Amino acid sequence: PTYNMAVNLVAQVGRTRAREVLEMSFAQFQADRGVVGLAREAKAHTEALEGYAKAMECHLGDFTEYAALRRRISDLEKAQRQDASRERRAETARALEQLRPGDVIQVKGGRRSGFAVVVQVGQTEGFAGPAPTVLGVDTRLRRLDARDLPGGIRTAGALALPKGFSARRPHARKDLAAALRRWLDERDPPARGKREPRGRQEHDDAEIAAARRALRAHPCHGCPDREDHARWAERWHKLDREHGALLRRIRGRTDSIARDFDRTCKVLARLGYLSPDREEVTEPGEVLRRVYAESDLLVAECLRRGVWEGLDAPALAGVVSAVVYEARREAAGAPHIPGGPSSALARALDETYRVFSELEDLETEQRLDVTGAVDPGIVEPVVRWAQGRGLDAVLRGGELAAGDFVRWCKQVIDLLDQLSIAAPTPRLRATASKAVGAVRRGVVAYSSL
Structure with a gap:
């Protein structure tokens, strides 16, 4: 039963009567009956897991342990990439907020990479965040926000906008784009900004470095069939998770619905939605209803x-x-x-x-x-x-x-x-x-x- 169902049952018939109704419910009969098919599926999982475990055996050592190290490194690197992505986006948003009309910026990476000049700062409306309007050397106007700038931006300098400049007039945009090209041509290559080396690796933290050392030191690391074993290990790991979820479903079906109702009421009483004796619905419980x-x-x-x-x-x-x-x-x-x-x-x-x-x-x-x-x-x-x-x-x-x-x-x-x-x-x-x-x-x- 859901929490909403539990408080409504207690409010209408009381906890004791509600428990009796649930014990005699058709849902409990269906739950017990449905276990047969789940048990058959669990048996097939067990046989497949045994086959996968046999296929990933390595004569040099415990490949299950080695595979767990690989997954650990993958999880740590993924978390590191996500943290770095959040930080880059926040840094880009801060940089956009500081831009002023006439600033020449370099968009680093992404489909909008290149140089542009800021023609309008724009207002931060609600949750939209900073989104300045810029003009590129191709005379096209674009609005930028942090989502469009995976590589961030760099301010290369400033270019004075013509007095009375209006981005709506095509000839004004054309003249400003030409001025931007001249401004860039007059700069030495270093002023244009150095290209960051591609494939640059971020500094690994101590935990990832330690896990990699442990991986290289593991006996299975030198196995010539290591990648074949790894593929079987990945299949084993995926099926083992599915098997664990299936076993939990079986336990949930075979457990009495009334017993789950008791546990649900305990949670509700602990949080104050039911009285301490779990016999009455409180004021917060009325909201939950x-x-x-x-x-x-x-x-x-x-x-x-x-x-x-x-x-x-x-x-x-x-x-x-x-x-x-x-x-x-x-x-x-x-x-x-x-x-x-x-x-x-x-x-x-x-x-x-x-x-x-x-x-x-x-x-x-x-x-x-x-x-x-x-x-x-x-x-x-x-x-x-x-x-x-x-x-x-x-x-x-x-x-x-x-x-x-x-x-x-x-x-x-x-x-x-x-x-x-x-x-x-x-x-x-x-x-x-x-x-x-x-x-x-x-x-x-x-x-x-």
Whole structure:
């Protein structure tokens, strides 16, 4: 039973009667019956794992240990790349904020690489961040933001803009581009900026270096069939994770639903949604009764702690999207949060994740399925959509399909609708209602008809 279901059962019939009803439920019969097929699948997994383990055996040593070292290095390097990506993006945003009209910049890397002159600083609107307008040597105007600049920017100098310059006039753009080319031609090659060596490796931290030393020192490192063994080891590792998840499903099916109900009530009593004797629903529990999201307890805790108070409508829609969204695959880097790491939205997301971590520890302690994780993967497109941006601009540069975006927006609207009723303060209820209107527009509204 979900947390919402548990508090509603206690409120309607009491905990003792609710437990009896669950023990006699058809769902319990179906759960026990469904274990047979899962057990058959688990047996096939076990046989396959034995075959994979045999195939990856190495005469020089324990290849399972060697494969674990390889995975450890891969995980550490991935985390390092993600940290570096976040830092580069933050550094680029800071550099964009400092630009002034007439500054000559070099865009390093990416499809917009080259030299340009800043013609308009632009205003930082809401969560959009700095986005100056620049003119390149090809006379084309472009707006830059941190997402378009994977290699960052470098200020090469300054070029005086003609008095009364207007970027809207073609001949003015042409003259300024010519002046920029002359400015660059007059500079020595060093003033143009040195090209960074390609393939430059970032400095490894001590943990990665130690893991690599251990890998090279392992007996299996010198095996001529090492890569063949590694392929079998990767298959074994992937299937072993699937097998572990399957066994947990079997244990969850064979455990009594009533026993899970008891554990759920313990969590609710610990957090104050039920009375200490677990027989009565408290005031926070009444709020939880009106939240039907998959992450119902996470939402109720954020409401109770005031985590989302003070956000405007686009930001509230963004943080709600992080609660409902589940990525199909792991993202290559950390998603961009509109407004940067010090914005109200970023702080609300951090606090939401902190609440999730506390619930995760509590649920793990009670041997319950963990509440769905907070995933900020679509925060930026949802915020920009709620700010009134067009669909093309919202999805530009991302991998999210338009159909998937609309589908997730509907789930965001559903939870915002619940918040407009269940939120404990009038201000948050009003913001949730406003956010519903901001998201339910255009193609999202049309698809709901």
